[in-house]
Amino acid sequence: MTGLYVHVPFCARKCDYCDFYSLAKSEGQIHDYVEAVLAEAKHYQGLNFDTIYFGGGTPSLLGPENLEKLYSGLRKTFGFEKILEATIETNPESLTEQFALSARNCGFDRVSIGIQSLNDGELQSVGRIHNSKKAIDAISIANRHFKRVSADLIIGLPGQTKSSLLSTLSKFVEFGLKHISAYCLLVEEGTKLHQNMPDNLPSDDEQADLFEQCRDFLISKNFRHYEISNFATSGEESLHNINYWECGEYLGLGPGASSHLDGIRFKNEENLDKYINNPISCKFIEEELAPEDKIFEEAMLNLRLLENGTDLDLLSQKYKPENISRLQDRLDELVQDDKLEKSGNVYTINPSFVLVSNPIFSKILNG
Amino acid sequence: MNNIRNFCIIAHIDHGKSTLADRILELTDVVHTTGNAQILDSMDLEKERGITIKASPVRIPYKAKNGQEYILNLIDTPGHVDFNYEVSRSLKACEGALLLVDATQGVEAQTIANAYLAMDADLHIIPVINKIDLPNAMIDECKIQMEDMLGLPSDDAMLVSAKDGTGVPELLEEIVRKVPPPRISESAPLRCLIFDSHYDSYKGAISHIRIFDGSIKPGDKIMLKSNSKIFEVEEVGYFGLRLIRCDELKAGEVGYFAAIIRDTSDIHVGDTIISPEFPDTMAIPGFRRMQPMVFCGVYPISTNDYDKLRTAIEKYQLNDSSIVYEKESSAALGHGFRVGFLGMLHMEIVVERLKREFEQEIIATMPTVVYKVIGTKGQETYIDNPSKFPDPNEIESIEEPIVKAQVITQNDTIGPVMELSQARRGTMTGMEYPDQKRTIIHYEFPLAEIITDYYDKLKSITHGYGSLDYDFTGYRQDDLVKVDVLVNGDQVDALSYISHRDFAVQKGRSLINKLRKLIPRQQFKIPLQAAIGGKIIAREDIAAYRKDVLAKCYGGDVTRKKKLLEKQKEGKKRMKMVGAVEIPQEAFLSLLKVEEEE
Numbered sequence: 001m002t003g004l005y006v007h008v009p010f011c012a013r014k015c016d017y018c019d020f021y022s023l024a025k026s027e028g029q030i031h032d033y034v035e036a037v038l039a040e041a042k043h044y045q046g047l048n049f050d051t052i053y054f055g056g057g058t059p060s061l062l063g064p065e066n067l068e069k070l071y072s073g074l075r076k077t078f079g080f081e082k083i084l085e086a087t088i089e090t091n092p093e094s095l096t097e098q099f100a101l102s103a104r105n106c107g108f109d110r111v112s113i114g115i116q117s118l119n120d121g122e123l124q125s126v127g128r129i130h131n132s133k134k135a136i137d138a139i140s141i142a143n144r145h146f147k148r149v150s151a152d153l154i155i156g157l158p159g160q161t162k163s164s165l166l167s168t169l170s171k172f173v174e175f176g177l178k179h180i181s182a183y184c185l186l187v188e189e190g191t192k193l194h195q196n197m198p199d200n201l202p203s204d205d206e207q208a209d210l211f212e213q214c215r216d217f218l219i220s221k222n223f224r225h226y227e228i229s230n231f232a233t234s235g236e237e238s239l240h241n242i243n244y245w246e247c248g249e250y251l252g253l254g255p256g257a258s259s260h261l262d263g264i265r266f267k268n269e270e271n272l273d274k275y276i277n278n279p280i281s282c283k284f285i286e287e288e289l290a291p292e293d294k295i296f297e298e299a300m301l302n303l304r305l306l307e308n309g310t311d312l313d314l315l316s317q318k319y320k321p322e323n324i325s326r327l328q329d330r331l332d333e334l335v336q337d338d339k340l341e342k343s344g345n346v347y348t349i350n351p352s353f354v355l356v357s358n359p360i361f362s363k364i365l366n367g
Numbered sequence: 368m369n370n371i372r373n374f375c376i377i378a379h380i381d382h383g384k385s386t387l388a389d390r391i392l393e394l395t396d397v398v399h400t401t402g403n404a405q406i407l408d409s410m411d412l413e414k415e416r417g418i419t420i421k422a423s424p425v426r427i428p429y430k431a432k433n434g435q436e437y438i439l440n441l442i443d444t445p446g447h448v449d450f451n452y453e454v455s456r457s458l459k460a461c462e463g464a465l466l467l468v469d470a471t472q473g474v475e476a477q478t479i480a481n482a483y484l485a486m487d488a489d490l491h492i493i494p495v496i497n498k499i500d501l502p503n504a505m506i507d508e509c510k511i512q513m514e515d516m517l518g519l520p521s522d523d524a525m526l527v528s529a530k531d532g533t534g535v536p537e538l539l540e541e542i543v544r545k546v547p548p549p550r551i552s553e554s555a556p557l558r559c560l561i562f563d564s565h566y567d568s569y570k571g572a573i574s575h576i577r578i579f580d581g582s583i584k585p586g587d588k589i590m591l592k593s594n595s596k597i598f599e600v601e602e603v604g605y606f607g608l609r610l611i612r613c614d615e616l617k618a619g620e621v622g623y624f625a626a627i628i629r630d631t632s633d634i635h636v637g638d639t640i641i642s643p644e645f646p647d648t649m650a651i652p653g654f655r656r657m658q659p660m661v662f663c664g665v666y667p668i669s670t671n672d673y674d675k676l677r678t679a680i681e682k683y684q685l686n687d688s689s690i691v692y693e694k695e696s697s698a699a700l701g702h703g704f705r706v707g708f709l710g711m712l713h714m715e716i717v718v719e720r721l722k723r724e725f726e727q728e729i730i731a732t733m734p735t736v737v738y739k740v741i742g743t744k745g746q747e748t749y750i751d752n753p754s755k756f757p758d759p760n761e762i763e764s765i766e767e768p769i770v771k772a773q774v775i776t777q778n779d780t781i782g783p784v785m786e787l788s789q790a791r792r793g794t795m796t797g798m799e800y801p802d803q804k805r806t807i808i809h810y811e812f813p814l815a816e817i818i819t820d821y822y823d824k825l826k827s828i829t830h831g832y833g834s835l836d837y838d839f840t841g842y843r844q845d846d847l848v849k850v851d852v853l854v855n856g857d858q859v860d861a862l863s864y865i866s867h868r869d870f871a872v873q874k875g876r877s878l879i880n881k882l883r884k885l886i887p888r889q890q891f892k893i894p895l896q897a898a899i900g901g902k903i904i905a906r907e908d909i910a911a912y913r914k915d916v917l918a919k920c921y922g923g924d925v926t927r928k929k930k931l932l933e934k935q936k937e938g939k940k941r942m943k944m945v946g947a948v949e950i951p952q953e954a955f956l957s958l959l960k961v962e963e964e965e
Contacts, residue, residue: 183918184918207914208914229919258926260925267926286926356890356913358917358932358935359890361932362936366932
């Protein structure tokens with residue numbers, strides 16, 4: 001599988017916890033940005049994609065016109081004949097009827113909404129500009145135009161309790177959402193939240209409790225915990241994201257976007273002006289791993305897929321036996337420690353270690 | 368040679384030695400305006416803590432009022448009780464001493480101790496009362512105390528303010544007048560004393576010397592009296608603010624020589640340098656060798672760094688000959704060293720200097736004193752490491768080192784001082800009343816009870832006025848037990864400690880509590896236990912952590928997330944793996960913190 005990711009670095013307001021690359025929007029810049037992405041795309045003409053994902057930032061801030069221009073321009077360059085899934089991220093305040101219609105007409109068949117919570121206090125506490133009513137409106141707009149709708153949810157928001165979380169989740173299910181990404185709030189350095197930590201921020205233990213409750217509830221509603229932070233009913237998983245965890249290839253367009261092609265990880269600088277001026281000059285190589293190291297990265301990413309896990313038989317089609325055996329040693333050691341489960345040649349994370357999986361990943365990567 | 372004056376400044380800590388040294392250096396144009404620089408305190412650590420750790424010598428050219436040119440060799444010395452050894456070595460290189468007393472504090476325990484050291488060394492003492500510019504200066508009281516407590520004629524006391532320079536010119540004249548010139552014979556064969564040394568990566572070991580007889584210059588052959596090894600002198604010089612090369616050092620002078628001595632163990636502070644032509648030249652009587660009182664384990668964090676640590680300690684010892692060390696190994700910490708120090712502050716300073724100047728990543732374990740263990744067959748063993756204690760049923764009795772201590776305090780804080788001292792198993796042996804306001808209380812203490820934080824506590828309950836000096840007197844039997852600490856069921860030898868049985872349980876509980884807070888939560892529950900013999904006296908559990916996960920890991924940031932995992936791993940390198948548990952460095956000193964909080 002090969003994915004196409006387009007990073008739209010504009011936001012109406014930066015959320016207090018966000019450390020992604022995003023800027024306040026300005027109309028002139030959006031126009032130039034679209035031109036630059038199309039110019040960058042030309043550089044990769046000839047690539048074929050299975051999935052498309054417009055992320056950000058806030059892609060819905062592009063507005064119908066720019067979105068159509070961008071999407072059709074990309075289609076002209078790449079063809080898009082065999083696209084299986086095309087997702088666009090939106091925020092409740094900019095997911096209008098008109099925008100939804102235009103996104104669907106472009107060819108998007110899946111929408112992911114940054115709801116985060118349906119509790120107004122929690123939303124305000126991290127500087128989100130929408131409220132729960134706006135969020136519910138956005139869900140119904142999305143439901144009218146798209147068969148596949150996903151919502152983001154943050155676990156561990158200031159003031160969040162088990163009952164407030166359960167209330168948000170129940171409404172999600174009630175509104176028919178079939179995919180939910182549930183992220184534990186991470187206070188990153190340099191964010192507003194880090195500078196000004198609220199007193200009522202749930203502790204790590206409380207976050208763990210909240211997460212477990214979320215998992216139990218969604219599983220009881222026929223969701224599957226298919227990736228550490230992602231839940232979906234059968235067949236509703238995000239193909240584009242699964243490709244990341246399968247260590248697949250993808251091209252990222254736009255400032256700050258990352259790519260993985262021919263085994264090389266590269267990235268565009270997070271600098272919109274420079275990008276607009278000359279998108280190709282922004283590219284820099286992040287990492288080029290030799291096969292003997294690449295296998296560990298791949299195994300680590302695979303393990304995030306809680307059901308599929310790391311399949312040694314699949315890996316041995318790509319890597320040499322001596323690399324496989326080094327990996328197997330590490331995996332078996334983790335099985336000994338009860339952290340992984342093994343069935344045939346497939347290794348998966350023991351469900352009780354999902355929330356403490358960093359040491360597992362660290363072990364896989366660093367031995 | 369009649370124009371040389373070798374003198375040092377001695378005082379209780381914080382009475383203004385280094386400030387006075389600064390003013391003298393300014394007045395004699397060795398340096399220009401320093402402000403609060405504390406020029407001779409060159410170590411970062413000295414500047415940070417505002418104390419002198421090393422005695423530093425400096426040569427000062429001085430034109431006296433009588434028109435004659437003099438060379439003053441000034442040695443600034445440390446004031447803390449732990450560094451007495453530095454003081455006693457410096458005294459050997461001098462003929463005179465300025466005994467500095469803070470006019471707002473009066474004579475204190477270390478003033479007395481240092482004055483006696485100077486008297487024993489036959490130095491001419493010039494009493495100096497400092498800080499006379501302060502409104503609460505008690506000049507007359509100080510004079511009375513000097514007479515009564517030290518037997519120094521109060522009329523001779525010089526009144527100065529090292530801060531604003533008042534009285535310092537007069538003091539310089541007094542030094543020229545009163546400090547005797549060195550008694551020397553230039554024609555006699557070479558005889559000089561090594562009173563300090565340091566290591567230079569180009570020049571090898573550099574010895575700081577005081578020449579008593581003869582002279583020394585580059586090209587001369589010299590012999591070390593202690594091991595009869597012969598070296599050729601490469602360079603001689605004296606101490607400016609840096610080392611200043613010169614052609615020759617003559618009898619009476621203070622300076623240094625380098626002779627490409629690579630093996631640091633050849634240079635012993637206190638050794639005599641003689642001429643190989645006269646191998647029978649008598650050694651200069653050395654100074655009192657201080658016995659290390661406090662021992663701790665020093666281990667590299669990474670077991671691979673053992674050799675680096677050994678080299679660092681060897682070089683360090685050259686600059687601080689008061690430490691002793693030997694190899695030891697610990698089941699928990701691997702190979703390292705047992706190092707002996709003069710006291711707790713000394714230990715802190717050494718560990719800090721090893722970390723900073725020698726860039727060693729190390730773990731220091733709980734300090735302990737040396738116990739005398741009498742076995743069931745009557746055999747005596749001295750043990751400086753609790754984990755080396757024999758099995759309880761092979762022990763007949765345990766003796767611990769006892770010190771005789773003098774505490775000087777204001778009369779209104781006698782109560783709290785006595786309370787504190789009693790809690791530290793102190794026995795009062797007498798009281799003296801040197802003046803209206805103050806009392807000297809004589810105590811006997813188990814050394815173990817006062818090495819850690821007694822002095823800090825004393826300072827705090829006496830609002831800074833209390834002072835302490837102590838001397839080792841001998842060993843005494845008591846009801847002592849070894850307490851072991853188990854982390855996750857495994858005994859951690861480096862955490863064992865010796866305690867009086869009456870305090871063992873209470874201490875064990877606080878230690879376990881402290882450890883619980885210091886050891887980070889890990890993937891599994893960790894029981895922490897303290898035990899005497901097999902009997903558990905305290906227990907707490909560290910709950911397993913429940914969240915350590917990278918929530919978002921999308922294509923955009925695979926590399927970044929991987930770096931984050933690596934960073935997490937780096938952080939863990941600074942911890943020590945003991946069994947399956949990662950223990951941070953501070954945990955090994957947590958018993959100290961227990962005492963701080965009591």
